[in-house]
Amino acid sequence: MIFPPHQGSIASLTPTLCHLLGVMPPSVSEEPALDMVISTLEDEDLPLEKCLIIAQDAIGAHLWGSHENELRKILPLVPLRVPLRAVFPPVTPVCFASIFTGAQPVVHGIHRYTRPVLECDTIFDALVRADKKVAIVSVENSSIDLIFRNRDIAYFSEDDDESVAERTLKVIQSDKYDVIVAYQADYDDNLHKSDPFSPICIQALEQHIQDFRKMAEAAKLHWNAIGHVIAFTPDHGAHIDPSTGKGDHGLDIPEDMNIFHCYGISPVRNGK
Numbered sequence: 001m002i003f004p005p006h007q008g009s010i011a012s013l014t015p016t017l018c019h020l021l022g023v024m025p026p027s028v029s030e031e032p033a034l035d036m037v038i039s040t041l042e043d044e045d046l047p048l049e050k051c052l053i054i055a056q057d058a059i060g061a062h063l064w065g066s067h068e069n070e071l072r073k074i075l076p077l078v079p080l081r082v083p084l085r086a087v088f089p090p091v092t093p094v095c096f097a098s099i100f101t102g103a104q105p106v107v108h109g110i111h112r113y114t115r116p117v118l119e120c121d122t123i124f125d126a127l128v129r130a131d132k133k134v135a136i137v138s139v140e141n142s143s144i145d146l147i148f149r150n151r152d153i154a155y156f157s158e159d160d161d162e163s164v165a166e167r168t169l170k171v172i173q174s175d176k177y178d179v180i181v182a183y184q185a186d187y188d189d190n191l192h193k194s195d196p197f198s199p200i201c202i203q204a205l206e207q208h209i210q211d212f213r214k215m216a217e218a219a220k221l222h223w224n225a226i227g228h229v230i231a232f233t234p235d236h237g238a239h240i241d242p243s244t245g246k247g248d249h250g251l252d253i254p255e256d257m258n259i260f261h262c263y264g265i266s267p268v269r270n271g272k
Contacts, residue, residue, distance in 0.1 A: 008034060008084045010095060013053075013233055013261060014102030014123045020229050020265070021179070022047025023130040026121035029102025036082055037263050045267035050228035051179045052172070052219040055099075055144065056208045057092060057188035058249065060237015061258035062196060063205060073209055077216040078232045078262035086236040089113075090249050090256040092188070093143040095235035100124065100148065113250075115146045124151045127179055135176075137168045138183035145183075161186045165211040172218050182215055184208060188238075191247030196238045201247070220266065232262040 008031075015033040018025040020041075061083070064071055075081065087098040087105055089112060097103075097110045100123045105111050108120050127134050134153035138145040145157050156171065158164045161184040168182040186204040194200055216230045239255035241248040249256045 008082065009098070009104075010084050010086055010233070010235065010259065010261065011098040011102050011104060012084065013099045013231065014126075016263075017051060017053075017123065017179075017229065017231070018102075018126060020046065020048050021051060021127075021130075021132070023126050023132065025102055026123055026126045028107050028120050029123075030104070030107065031102050034082055034263075037080055037265070040080065040265060041267060045227065048227040048229050048265070048267065049178065050219070050223045050226050051231070052168075052216065052228070053179070053181045053231045053233055054212050054215055055096070055181060055183045055233045055235065056212065057183070057185045057235060058191060058196075058238050059187060059205070059208065059234035059259070060255065061260060062237045062239070062255045064260060066197060067202065067205060070206060070209055074212050074216070074232060074262060077213065077220065078230055078264035080263040080265070082261050082263070084259055084261055086257045086259060088252055088257070090236035090251070092235055093147055096144055097147060099233060099235065110147070115143050117149045118147050122148060122151070124148055124153055128152050132178040133176060134179045134181075135171050136181045136183070137164050137171060138181070139164060139185050142183060142185055144181065161207070161211065165215060168215050169218050172215070172222050175222075180219075184211060191238050194246060195240050196247045216264070220264075223266070225268065227268045228266050230264040230266075232260075234259050234261075 011031040019033045091113045097108045101108045137156040140157035238249040
């Protein structure tokens with residue numbers, strides 16, 4: 001498999017979204033915002049008002065290489081596809097801590113697969129300071145459900161991916177929240193039981209794509225008259241462990257480290 005160059009870091013999500021939303025980044029944020037994203041807008045387009053972040057676990061460049069025709073179905077909604085690298089080690093709590101702080105593991109403090117509540121400044125704290133209403137919709141007891149607790153935001157802990165999608169649609173329709181994070185995990189869960197390209201994993205990937213389109217289309221329709229951004233933000237990829245034949249991740253190899261984040265930006269121009 002040939003991988004494209006992946007230069008930036010997944011930690012760039014926080015400064016990029018903060019720039020788009022007109023929010024001061026968290027104090028620990030050290031990555032630059034993605035010029036490929038913010039350069040698409042004029043000053044008068046900003047700030048955007050709403051944001052939907054869909055974080056589906058382990059959707060790495062390995063899948064864009066093997067199942068691009070399927071994954072390209074999300075691009076009409078999030079056409080800015082940015083090649084990035086996960087942080088090391090590429091495991092879920094480490095990566096999402098970096099994604100939502102803008103900082104490397106040495107700064108935010110999660111260096112391995114542990115799931116403490118983060119005490120450092122995060123994008124969620126920054127959004128609260130800016131009077132933004134935030135909701136996290138996630139699978140119960142997942143990393144995202146646990147490590148960002150103790151903030152003045154809404155937490156919706158769901159039984160499974162299907163419930164996450166259903167809840168996210170309700171949260172969008174409620175008009176109570178400015179920034180919504182939706183997290184799903186079936187693909188990652190299944191790759192550890194089989195391998196990243198097994199039938200059950202590809203079925204999970206296809207369901208992720210369907211759910212992404214459903215949630216993103218709902219947000220785009222509901223926020224049609226409001227400047228908004230939709231982001232596709234997986235955490236890492238995966239590889240096949242030759243000793244077990246099953247999927248795994250955590251190594252500094254392209255299969256685990258190379259991913260794409262995708263952005264769809266809808267400013268309100270000329271009062272329309």
